[in-house]
Amino acid sequence: MPDGSAPSVLAQALAVFRKDLDAELRSRTAVTAVLLFSVTSLAVVGFAKGAVAIPEPVQAALLWVVLFFAAFAGLANVWLHEEDRGTSAILRMHAAPEAIYTGKLLLNLLLLAAVALVVTPLYLAMMDVSVGRPGALALVVGTAGFGLAAGATVVGAMIARASARSSLYGAVGFPVLLPLLMMAAHATALALRPAAPASDIWGALTGIAAFGVAIVAASWIVFAYIWEDA
């Protein structure tokens, strides 16, 4: 800042992202929680399935159940550690609300991408799922993962101020993300079939992408009110 002007929102967001990434790399709290949770739920799902063959829609739905709970096990941590360590006030002084939301969203996107990269192949192998259109599946997981991270980030910011947060997170976040999960499960089932029409997959992908963008837009509008102190 040689000219003394405030850094842009993007620069502030990147600074928040780097700060949180450093903290996460040092403690590895969120990534450990998310990965352990995913592997545990994968084992539970695999154990429950046993040797029974399950149809594609169920395979797709189970993948998103695992990813949803994994996301909710760790993505609120970006807010909780600020509240627990009492660093929210300092953050408020140094960055605009939009920059803070964007920085935290970037970190959660990175976390979820890492989890999806581990969980999805593991799930496909453990559940013996054959994928008809691997490219489409990657697109669906990426697009829906964006919406999932966006929703989990804004809900995490809300519940960071509440009591009994851990039990509340799922109850408050689930209805917000349910349409996304339904669309994601539906699109994943299509991607597992080799003969699914590409236009159907594109239609579903458009809906999923629109949901993610709408959640980010709504979060940008209201985040300043959530983050404001008193």
Place this chain on the structure above:
Amino acid sequence: MTSGHDARKPPRARGFPIALQGAVGALMAAGIVAALTAEPVRNAAGQPTFTMGGHGAKVVFFHVPCAWMAVLAYLVGAVEAWRYLRSRRAAGRRAWLHDARSAAAMEVGLVFGVLATITGSIFSHNEWGVYWSWDPRQTSIVVVLLLFAGYLALRGAIEDPSAKARIASAYVLVAVVPAMFMIWVLPRLPDIATLHAGANQAVVGGGLGTEYRLVMYGLMLPAFAGLFAWLVGLRMRVAALEDRAVPDASNRRARADRELG
């Protein structure tokens, strides 16, 4: 449902006018009598089109208004949440009223949502033999119910009155996105759109005659809308009493400021 407000101006909420209370009661009574005595819907051959000699479908007279009131409650909750966020710094009780109205609408909306789900299940069982089949309409009412419940859970878990009002209002506004997707996007997706396509067609797609429409739109919907406004008003009066009886943190702070000069 305590909210942040200025202790020097204790909140007051006006009651539902007595004349309107009478009108709602009269409309509701007329609607119930008309619904029970309406002629069963018959097809071209003169046969009843619904079960129980054509009377099996009459639960829609209660189901449709309840579902509409649940949606109306969400709209009122969202608009008032936005008005609260815009006016929260203003002096006086305007901000308190917006927040209290938003919270009251969400609470009453949960009641209407539960009633819509129960009456819808009864209709589904009477006409299709199953209480629940996860068609897009049924799924959307579940999501709306969960949104109401999530709102109330979030509101109950935040102690600071100002944060409670702000964060709860933000939740209603963010949750407009899933609510819109459930109603307009999801039922139109390929595959999902073809499931249970006939679900609402028996009623919406011309299954109801003119007499049924008159009872539904002329009596039941206005009666339920009046009942909704009445209940919201009552809930707001209870909230005002609660806030005056149990001064919240912001009240205590305001009083302490005053005493310190």
